[in-house]
Each structure stands twice: as structure tokens, then as C-alpha cells.
Amino acid sequence: MAIVHYNKIFFLLITPYRPTLINYRHYMAFVFAIEEINRSSWILPNITLGYQIFDSCSSNHKCLSDALGAISGKQQNVPNFSCWGNSKMVGIVGDLSSFTTYAIAQLVGVLSYPQISYGAMNPVFSDKFQFPSFYRTIPNEEAEMDGIVQILKHFGWKWVGLIISDDDVGYRARERISTELSSRGGCLAFSAFIEGNNDELVEKIGKTTVNVIVLFISQDTKYMHLFSLHSLPPKIWITSYFIHSILIFNQHNLEFTLNGSLSLLIQEGEIPGFEHFFYTYSPNDYPNNTILASMWQSLFHYYFIDSPSCRSEIPGGNLNKCTGNKSLDVDLLVYGKRNYRVTYRVYTAVYALARALHNLYSAQPPATHWGKLESLKHKVKPWQ
DSSP states (O other): EEEEEBTTTTEEEEOOOOOHHHHHHHHHHHHHHHHHHOOSSSSSTTTBBBBEEEOOOOOOHHHHHHHHHHHHHHHSSSSTTTOOOOEEEEEEOOOOSHHHHHHHHHHHHHHHHOOSSSSSOOOOGTTTTTTTTTTEESOOOHHHHHHHHHHHHHHHEEEEEEESSSSSHHHHHHHHHHEEEEEEEEEEEEEEEEEEEEOOHHHHHOOOOOOEEEEOOOOOOOOOGGGGOOOOHHHHHHHHOOOHHHHGGOHHHHHHHHHOEEEEEEOOOTTTHHHHHHHHGGOOOOOTTTHHHHHHHHHHHHEEEEEETTSEEEEEEEEEESOOOOOOOOTTTTTOOOOEEEHHHHHHHHHHHHHHHHHHTTTTTSSSSSHHHHHHTTOOOOOO
């Protein structure tokens, strides 16, 4: 979760901390967008955006506590009271998961703070009666389900198998895809859950005469459950957008099974200058950022000499000392180097909040910058 403040105006980012390069890149895209806006002379001139970033830990309790603490501006949560002083919190970016995003939206919606998610695809968020101040930069998952149905229709495939995650996303996918398929004269040969032990599923796939299988799982699914899907006879697989996340595991057996599959992916976007920022970013520039130091330690097995929050050894091995000047030696080709998908949604979420704030700033009646700023900080309410 991230919060942004102005002059200082704060944005709040809520994000899952799992130490992967993908999550790290989402984090960096948020920081890059804030710094880019602060340097800009055409959007929020002479106004400094600040931010706070919280780890949701994929926990409703944790993300609610962080959101309430951010709104209060104190270590102790004070409902319906702001201790920001000369700063102002104006919006929340996050979370990646629909599960935690739902919990946050119920809280901040009551207080009318704008929330922009970059990963929550649950169709319930389209209900403006329940979530009047919720927005997202990622499509509704129903569009993805309908896209799969259109693929089946285009190729005339009416006898298909369906494998889903054992959660609300999977249930919705089964209901929508089976209903649409039935309306076009088709039906499901079988439907099954992806679980920890998939021996029965592997046996079922091996025996079925179905040539087309739809694999629709949520982003909260443990991808290791998929690794048992190997040594299968050739099939035509149609997958949801999760497939790009599988590539980072470098599981050749799974890649062989899914080779040639048809996958729906989120539209990508370009972030000019981000690649250079990503590779040259130094934790030394942000000495009090414990989340960044912890992520570097987890990802690159380095600890920081001046950071007491980071341990200097790990069970069964040692961590190397890092001054913060280490350059990243990672290959981002697997994620796409210049064209981004979910990372781009983080970037656009920050700009959506900033542009809305700029429009409010421009609409303030005082003629001078400082008059507009004071009006923005003390008179403008979150729901505006």
C-alpha cells in the first residue's frame, strides 16, 4: 500500500512484500513515478509529493491496520482524526490482490479517500454503490473470461476441459465460461481444481479425448501446484494472464507442457526512462527505507553495514556486506524490458491520482501558487 502527501502531499502504496523481482519492480515503478512528477514543471508545479509504502503481507488485518495508521498519521491508530500537521494524505494505491484490496476499500470508502488498485480484477469493485471512491488501472476479470469464450467461438471449439483455482475467481470463471459455452451449443467435458496433489488431475488429462483445455487460475494461487502438470499428452491450452508469472520459475517441464498455449495478457505499456532508473537505483539514496534494504537483502543476499534492521547472517550461510553501490545484475527479458504490464498499471495509478490533484489545484480561486496550495491543503476534501 502506498500513500502520497503534498507539500507534502502523501500517496499511500499498499503492496505484497514477497521478495521477487516482479514485486520489486512494482515498488520501483511507484517511486519512479513520484520522483518524475516532482521534477515536472507541467503537473503540480512547486508541489512535492511524498509517499509511504506498507507491506500488506496478503493479510486483511495487516493492510487494514496500515491503512488506518496512514490515515491517522500516527503510530497509534486514531479513527476519524488526522495528525499529518502541515501535510495531507490524498489517496491510496493498491493492493495487488483482490482479497486485501476489498478490505482496504471497505475502510477508505467510508472516509471517501480515493483508492486505485493496479491488480484487483474482481468484478465486485465495479459496484459504485459499495465502492464509490474505488478505481483501478487493470481490467475487470470478466473481460478476460469473455475473451476466452471468444477464442473458443472463433476456432469452433465446443468440447473443452476446464481447470480452475479453488477460490472465488475459479468459481466465477467456471460459471461464466460454462454458461457462455452452453449458449453457443458447447459444453465442458470436465472441470477440476488445481491443488497441491494433482495426481488424479494428471491421470484425468492423460485419459481424456479432449484436445482443448482452459486453465483459469487466480494470482493468489500457489504456482508450485502447477509444476505437477508435466509429462502430459499434447493439448491446446488456453490460459488466463497469470501465465507470464510462471516464466520466472524456469520450470522447463511446465514450459514444455504449456508451449504453444494461447494466453490472454494485460495490455502492456512503455515507461520511458524506467529501465535506466531501475538499474542505477541505489539504496544509499534512501538511507531510512527499511523495506528497500530488506528487499535487497532477500533478493541479492547482501546486507547493509549501516542498517541495524537487516541481519548479517542467514541459516546455513553468510550474507555479503553491501555499501548500496552494487549494480543490479539481473536479466529482465523474462518480464519484458521496456514494455510492462502490471508494473505499468502501478505507474499509471500514480499519474491518475496526480492528474486529479493537479486539476483540483488549478481550479482553486486564489491567483497565487501559495494561495492555491493552502486552499488545496486545508479546504479540499478527499471525495472531491
